[in-house]
Amino acid sequence: MIRKLSFQLTIILSFIVCAGVQAQIGGTSTYRFLNLPNSPRVAAMGGNFVAISDNDLSVGLNNPSLITREMHNAVSLNFVDYFSDINYGFASYSRTYEKAGSFAASMQYINYGRFTYTDETGILAEDAGEFSAGEFALVLGWGRRLDSLFSIGANLKTIYSTFETYNSFGLGVDVAGTYHAPSGFTASLIARNIGRQLKTYTAGNNEPLPFEIQLGISKRLQHLPFRYSVLLTNLQKWDLTYDDPAADEIDPFTGEVKTKSKAGEFADKAMRHVVIGGEFIPSKNFSLRLGYNYQRRQEMKVDSKRSTVGFSWGIGLRVSKFNFSYARSAYHLAGSPNFLSVAFNLSDFGENRKTADGGLQ
Numbered sequence: 001m002i003r004k005l006s007f008q009l010t011i012i013l014s015f016i017v018c019a020g021v022q023a024q025i026g027g028t029s030t031y032r033f034l035n036l037p038n039s040p041r042v043a044a045m046g047g048n049f050v051a052i053s054d055n056d057l058s059v060g061l062n063n064p065s066l067i068t069r070e071m072h073n074a075v076s077l078n079f080v081d082y083f084s085d086i087n088y089g090f091a092s093y094s095r096t097y098e099k100a101g102s103f104a105a106s107m108q109y110i111n112y113g114r115f116t117y118t119d120e121t122g123i124l125a126e127d128a129g130e131f132s133a134g135e136f137a138l139v140l141g142w143g144r145r146l147d148s149l150f151s152i153g154a155n156l157k158t159i160y161s162t163f164e165t166y167n168s169f170g171l172g173v174d175v176a177g178t179y180h181a182p183s184g185f186t187a188s189l190i191a192r193n194i195g196r197q198l199k200t201y202t203a204g205n206n207e208p209l210p211f212e213i214q215l216g217i218s219k220r221l222q223h224l225p226f227r228y229s230v231l232l233t234n235l236q237k238w239d240l241t242y243d244d245p246a247a248d249e250i251d252p253f254t255g256e257v258k259t260k261s262k263a264g265e266f267a268d269k270a271m272r273h274v275v276i277g278g279e280f281i282p283s284k285n286f287s288l289r290l291g292y293n294y295q296r297r298q299e300m301k302v303d304s305k306r307s308t309v310g311f312s313w314g315i316g317l318r319v320s321k322f323n324f325s326y327a328r329s330a331y332h333l334a335g336s337p338n339f340l341s342v343a344f345n346l347s348d349f350g351e352n353r354k355t356a357d358g359g360l361q
Contacts, residue, residue, distance in 0.1 A: 030207040031136050031159050031170060033110040034193055038062070039077050040317040040339035044314025045277025046291025047231040051177050051181060051188035051216035052279075057092050058325075058341060060104050060141060063188055064153030064180035064214075066141030067104050067178035072096040076340040083334070085113035090139075100211040103145040115164075135161040135171075151178045157195070157319040169199040172209050185219040212236065227283050233295070240295060272298065287316040289327070300332045307333055314339065321348045 037043040039058035045326040049062045055064040055070040058078055071094040084337065094209035096102040112133040118124055134161070135252055143153035155174035161167060172195035178188040200206050213235040221319040260307050277291040290313050297310025307330065315326030327339040 001064045001350070011150070028208070029210040030168065030197065030201075031135065031137075031161060032051070032191070032210050033088060034108075034137060034157070034159070035210050036080075036088060036107065036110070037329070038080065038088070039076075040314050040325035041289060041316060043080075043329050043337075043339045044289035044291055044312050044327035044331075045229050045231075045275075045279065046293040046296075046312050047216075047275040047277070048231065048278070049161055049188075049214050049216055049231060050229050051178060051186045051218045051231075052227065052229065053178065053186045057094050057104060057343060060094070060143065060153075060156075061090060061092055061106050061108070061139065063176055063190060064104070064141040064143050064155045064174060065151045065188060065190070067094065067102045067141050067153055067222045068145065068151075069096040069102050071102060071104065072345075073347040074343065074345045076337070076341065076343040080340075081338040082110075084339065085330075094310065101142055102143040104139075104143075106139040106141065107226075108135075110135050112163075123183070131164040133163040135159070140245075141174075148182075149180055151180065152176065153178075157193075158257065161201075162246070167203040168197055168201045170197040170209065170218065183219070184222075185217070186213070187217045189213075189215050191250050210263070220281075221230060225280060227279040227281065229277040231277070232273050233275060239269055242270060242299065257356060268298075271295075285318040289316065291312040291329075302333055305333060309333065312318040317327070321345070 020213065034050055037048040038061060041047060041056065041058060042062060048344040050058055050059055051066075052065065053066050053068075055068050055069050056066075057074045057076040060067040061070065072361075076092045077089075078091070079087065081087055088108075089107050090108040092104055094104040107356065114130045114132050116130055117128045118126065138157050138158045141153060142157045143151060145151045153176045155175070157172040159172060161168040167349060172193045174190060174192045175194065176188060176190035178186060179220045180186055190213070192212045192214065195209050197206055198211075212233065215232040215235060216229065218229040228308045259283045262307055270329040272295040275291065275293045280288040291311070293310050293312070297306075301309045309332060311332050312327060312329035314325060319346050325339070325341045325343075328336050329339070
């Protein structure tokens with residue numbers, strides 16, 4: 001039975017990889033908030049997905065194959081103070097049933113703030129009012145351990161988006177699989193946001209979801225309190241570069257545009273898929289996290305003052321029954337989002353017992 005499930009998952013993921021080779025990114029899809037990093041731990045390590053298997057519910061939202069029975073009764077609350085008056089986050093709760101597996105229900109949202117009505121020239125009308133914009137997703141995740149080496153999982157997402165009087169509704173699915181080596185090495189493959197709009201903003205204008213294939217690996221070192229993480233993003237598309245004529249460098253002697261060597265061009269394209277992170281864990285109650293996102297740096301840096309764009313950092317702290325996390329990620333010189341979270345397990349506040357519905361209490 002286990003081998004059959006593993007084979008089926010492999011076939012599904014292989015089909016998704018082949019079907020998504022021509023998929024596009026950046027400005028050609030809707031519901032982009034689904035790919036924003038929500039967890040401070042994930043954001044601190046530079047990306048929006050990790051392959052760290054240590055029963056962290058906030059990691060399970062982005063990687064359902066890591067939803068485990070040890071997360072039973074866990075609660076995770078996450079908030080992101082984004083740019084301007086934009087904020088987003090999610091709340092998750094997990095429950096395990098012995099026969100069905102482990103589940104995690106999440107409410108994910110982004111609030112774009114309030115806007116003032118103007119005319120087509122940008123001038124305020126005499127009786128100008130305001131309107132709001134936001135997007136929401138209800139996510140039901142499922143994870144199951146097949147054996148000591150493999151686990152699988154999936155997310156089902158119902159998505160609602162509203163911008164003034166324009167609104168849209170869609171469905172999406174994530175499919176993931178994880179390999180757990182006895183040495184502590186973990187590797188996860190995920191296909192995210194497979195689905196479509198069911199109701200479009202305007203008639204006849206159907207937009208794709210932000211489909212993405214990712215591969216993540218991580219390992220905690222045996223003789224050092226350190227875990228490394230490597231994330232490969234957008235595997236469905238090789239070239240992630242954007243040709244900006246304004247960014248061309250001119251040779252002062254020849255007046256020609258400087259070009260990269262073939263080796264340099266290949267390295268640049270390859271590194272745009274790579275996110276590197278690390279977690280220093282001196283004790284079970286404290287951790288320090290660092291990350292570097294090459295693509296973010298290349299897209300958002302200012303040549304005259306590059307600063308720390310593309311870098312991120314964060315901390316994790318356990319106090320009594322609560323786990324607190326904070327992260328700050330440098331997106332641009334204009335500002336850096338702040339990520340906050342608190343997590344706890346309801347079972348820590350009462351006696352463990354078995355409920356009538358078959359769940360573990």
